[in-house]
Amino acid sequence: METLGSIRDLLEVGRNLSSWIKGEKFESLRIVCKPHEYQGIYTATVHAGNYFSRQYTKRFGLVKEFDPREVCEVKVYGLKPLSKRVYDAVVYTPTKIILNLNKAIELNLESFRLEVVYRMDEVSLRGLVRSRSSPEPLEDKRLYHLSAQLKDPSSLVAGFSECEIEDYPVTVDVYLQGEINTNIPNYIKRMSEIEAEILKDYDPHHGVKIIELQKKRAGYKRRLGKEDLRSKLNELSLALRPTRFRNNYLGIEQKRDFILDHCRWGADIFRALGLLMLPRTMEVISKTNLSLDKKAASGVMVYKSGKFSKDIQELFS
Amino acid sequence: MVMESEEMEVYLPKDITQEEEIPIEEIESKEIKVYLSRDIIQGEEIPFYILWERDDIQQIILELRGFEKITEYHNVKDNFPLEGRTIEIGDLKIPRYLGGVLKTEETEDPYMKAALIVIFKLSNGNSIKIVKERTLFTTHLKIISPDYIEGPFDKPPIEIQLKGSTTVFINFESTNDSDIEFILPDEIKNVFERIHQSLVEGIGNLKNEYPEYSSEIDLLIRFFFGEETDKLAGQEYYHKYKEIEDILSSNRALLEGFGIVFVNSILSQGGARNTFFKPLVEYFTSNAAKKVFLESPFLSAKVPKGGGYLKAIVCYEDILERINVIRDLMERTDSIKDFIGKLQDETEKKQLCFEVFLKSKDEVVIPIQNLIKIRRIF
Numbered sequence: 001m002e003t004l005g006s007i008r009d010l011l012e013v014g015r016n017l018s019s020w021i022k023g024e025k026f027e028s029l030r031i032v033c034k035p036h037e038y039q040g041i042y043t044a045t046v047h048a049g050n051y052f053s054r055q056y057t058k059r060f061g062l063v064k065e066f067d068p069r070e071v072c073e074v075k076v077y078g079l080k081p082l083s084k085r086v087y088d089a090v091v092y093t094p095t096k097i098i099l100n101l102n103k104a105i106e107l108n109l110e111s112f113r114l115e116v117v118y119r120m121d122e123v124s125l126r127g128l129v130r131s132r133s134s135p136e137p138l139e140d141k142r143l144y145h146l147s148a149q150l151k152d153p154s155s156l157v158a159g160f161s162e163c164e165i166e167d168y169p170v171t172v173d174v175y176l177q178g179e180i181n182t183n184i185p186n187y188i189k190r191m192s193e194i195e196a197e198i199l200k201d202y203d204p205h206h207g208v209k210i211i212e213l214q215k216k217r218a219g220y221k222r223r224l225g226k227e228d229l230r231s232k233l234n235e236l237s238l239a240l241r242p243t244r245f246r247n248n249y250l251g252i253e254q255k256r257d258f259i260l261d262h263c264r265w266g267a268d269i270f271r272a273l274g275l276l277m278l279p280r281t282m283e284v285i286s287k288t289n290l291s292l293d294k295k296a297a298s299g300v301m302v303y304k305s306g307k308f309s310k311d312i313q314e315l316f317s
Numbered sequence: 318m319v320m321e322s323e324e325m326e327v328y329l330p331k332d333i334t335q336e337e338e339i340p341i342e343e344i345e346s347k348e349i350k351v352y353l354s355r356d357i358i359q360g361e362e363i364p365f366y367i368l369w370e371r372d373d374i375q376q377i378i379l380e381l382r383g384f385e386k387i388t389e390y391h392n393v394k395d396n397f398p399l400e401g402r403t404i405e406i407g408d409l410k411i412p413r414y415l416g417g418v419l420k421t422e423e424t425e426d427p428y429m430k431a432a433l434i435v436i437f438k439l440s441n442g443n444s445i446k447i448v449k450e451r452t453l454f455t456t457h458l459k460i461i462s463p464d465y466i467e468g469p470f471d472k473p474p475i476e477i478q479l480k481g482s483t484t485v486f487i488n489f490e491s492t493n494d495s496d497i498e499f500i501l502p503d504e505i506k507n508v509f510e511r512i513h514q515s516l517v518e519g520i521g522n523l524k525n526e527y528p529e530y531s532s533e534i535d536l537l538i539r540f541f542f543g544e545e546t547d548k549l550a551g552q553e554y555y556h557k558y559k560e561i562e563d564i565l566s567s568n569r570a571l572l573e574g575f576g577i578v579f580v581n582s583i584l585s586q587g588g589a590r591n592t593f594f595k596p597l598v599e600y601f602t603s604n605a606a607k608k609v610f611l612e613s614p615f616l617s618a619k620v621p622k623g624g625g626y627l628k629a630i631v632c633y634e635d636i637l638e639r640i641n642v643i644r645d646l647m648e649r650t651d652s653i654k655d656f657i658g659k660l661q662d663e664t665e666k667k668q669l670c671f672e673v674f675l676k677s678k679d680e681v682v683i684p685i686q687n688l689i690k691i692r693r694i695f
Contacts, residue, residue, distance in 0.1 A: 130364045130391065130418065134356035135637045138454050138482050145354045149366045151391045154410035173640055175484065178608060266643075280610070295392070295414045296366040298352050 003038075003121040004070070007031070007128060007155050010040040010118060014160065017042055017116060020064065021101075028162035031120060031128075033169055033287070038120040039072065045079065047111045048104070062101035066116070068092070073117040074099050080110040127151065129165065129290060133172040133301075142302050144172045146258050148288050149296035156292050164291030170258070173266050173281045174303050180236070183312040188229065191220035224316075235315055240265075245282055248311075251302040258286040258299030351435050351447045358483055358637045359423045359455040362388060365433060366416040376438035377404045377415060383431025383453065384419045391416030421453050427481030429453040456481030458633055460671045467676040468620070468683070473690035475673065477631065479609065480694045484636040488612040488666075489629055489685060496625025497675060502617045502682055607693045616685045624676035632666040 004010050014029050024047040032039045066074060074097050076089040089103040104112045131148035148168055150156070156163040194217045198210055224232075238244065246263045266281030288297040353365040367377065379402045381387070387399055392415055393408050404415060419433065431453050437445040459478040466474045479485060491499045524534045618627060 130389070130416070132354055132364050134354065135358050135361070135640050136356065136484055138356040138358075139452070143356075145356055147352060147354055147364060147366075149364055149391060149416045150414075151389070151416070152410070153392055153414060157411065171644075173643075175636075177610070292411070295411075296352065296368060296416060298354075 003119040006124045014042045032166045040118040040120045042116045066097040075115040077113045078109045131170045144301040147298040167287040172284045177280045183309045249304045253300040256299035257297035261285045261287045353449040373440040378436040380434035385422045389418040456483045475689045484608040486610045488632045492628040495628035497627040620677045622680045631669045
């Protein structure tokens with residue numbers, strides 16, 4: 001797989017495409033950050049409206065080939081008079097992608113949009129942006145500060161109508177184990193300890209001690225009610241499902257530049273004895289856009305730790 | 318809520334600003350924005366940026382208090398020196414934006430004050446000064462241990478004091494010449510071994526049911542047979558399991574078959590509750606509530622008959638190091654196994670040593686939480 005190594009490479013291919021397409025056009029270059037892939041997208045909205053430009057293109061033909069290792073997708077959309085995707089204009093073969101803009105001209109389109117999606121190198125993007133998230137909240141335990149800024153905005157100046165970085169991800173690791181540990185009531189901790197103690201004692205002469213422990217355990221068990229501790233923990237792990245967690249306990253402070261994207265269990269998971277997996281962290285990904293008009297972005301991600309604590313308490317109450 | 322206007326802004330000493338009568342909020346929100354993040358941990362590199370909408374700014378002067386240095390400038394001409402603190406408008410590549418990265422130092426003070434002072438020199442000779450004050454946080458560890466202790470004791474005789482607010486990750490190791498070793502108690506090892514054995518059997522049977530995946534299943538079995546079990550810690554066990562999961566996740570039928578084997582083998586051992594409650598206790602005793610994470614909460618000190626010297630190392634890392642190492646490794650490693658192995662090896666942990674003579678009549682195994690207490694002082 002070949003990727004464009006830098007923003008300069010993307011600008012270069014953009015310029016080549018731009019000089020190839022004649023006529024009145026609005027062009028943009030975007031770098032879009034997808035979860036597993038970075039894409040450099042050249043978009044041109046072309047007004048082929050007037051008779052002369054149509055004649056011009058008819059005469060010279062508009063066929064171009066792309067290397068599928070470098071380009072993942074080429075799309076042509078008709079805008080006026082009919083707006084729909086022109087599938088005929090692009091042919092995919094194993095070794096090349098053939099774009100035939102004549103198909104768009106044949107449809108007598110007055111205007112159409114061309115989109116060429118290049119694969120971008122992840123490293124090149126990191127060379128463009130400097131971002132940061134708070135390692136942990138220290139001044140206010142709910143707030144994580146996010147920021148992203150362009151290292152060299154002048155590299156985006158290239159004569160394109162628009163040039164921007166879309167959905168730049170900034171990740172926060174939210175440590176949850178503290179909240180889970182403090183809000184699970186003590187009697188449950190004590191009960192688990194007693195259970196573990198009973199199970200570890202195999203000595204048949206310790207019958208009296210075991211009975212004592214069982215008695216204590218029964219007391220705690222009454223407090224837990226009819227439900228099994230295991231089902232409570234299942235409920236807890238449901239609350240920790242990424243989508244649910246995101247919707248219930250996360251937010252972005254208003255008027256700032258970031259939007260909350262998604263979250264997932266972090267790599268730092270507490271794997272108690274390799275069996276019971278409760279997360280230490282939730283990895284929260286927020287996204288922002290950067291461009292020449294927006295050289296830097298800042299925001300605050302809110303983790304409603306109080307609500308999370310309260311919900312755990314209620315779960316076990 | 319931390320809004321921009323609430324931040325500590327010192328607006329213009331009298332002598333330079335008398336003619337400028339713009340309220341601070343207005344300057345901040347509409348005309349000049351200086352951003353420096355909060356919640357900074359000592360040792361961190363912290364980006365800042367300045368955006369402005371005014372045409373009369375001629376020069377920007379940066380002053381650092383408590384920050385070590387500037388390690389990057391953004392949007393200045395390529396030959397601009399990093400030591401330079403006065404930026405002329407002509408030094409910028411594109412107008413109305415200046416960015417950079419500040420380096421912080423690790424200090425003795427767990428709540429060190431620092432400030433970035435930005436002075437804008439205007440074309441009419443006036444200046445605007447914006448000050449961003451920040452606290453640079455860290456945590457210091459101190460071990461308070463007597464030279465001699467005699468068991469049994471009611472409360473833990475050794476104390477680890479944590480001064481500061483940042484999260485730390487702690488592990489304990491005994492040195493080679495220590496009479497007393499830190500070990501995992503037998504009953505914990507038994508839990509591992511039982512699960513291990515039952516899984517090996519179960520997976521072996523799986524081969525009969527799914528002959529088409531025998532090569533994958535062989536790979537799984539190799540994992541279980543290939544390694545010695547007595548050194549397993551919680552995470553190590555998991556990484557084996559996780560790798561198997563990766564193989565399985567690519568095939569649904571096999572995954573389901575394996576799932577049944579996994580559940581059955583645990584249940585058929587009669588130790589299902591054991592395998593359930595033990596991990597729960599491990600989770601609870603990991604100390605996370607005090608913003609301390611014990612890497613092996615079940616670790617215990619094995620004291621020989623008559624007692625002996627405990628020579629121990631307390632290894633710790635702060636959250637910044639932890640996050641950096643995890644993110645770096647996630648990019649560099651392909652497998653969970655590799656990841657966890659490197660996580661243990663590559664983190665440059667800070668270390669503290671202590672030595673104590675522990676007297677005991679009989680051979681005993683003392684859980685670490687009965688021996689060492691962790692206390693945080695904010």
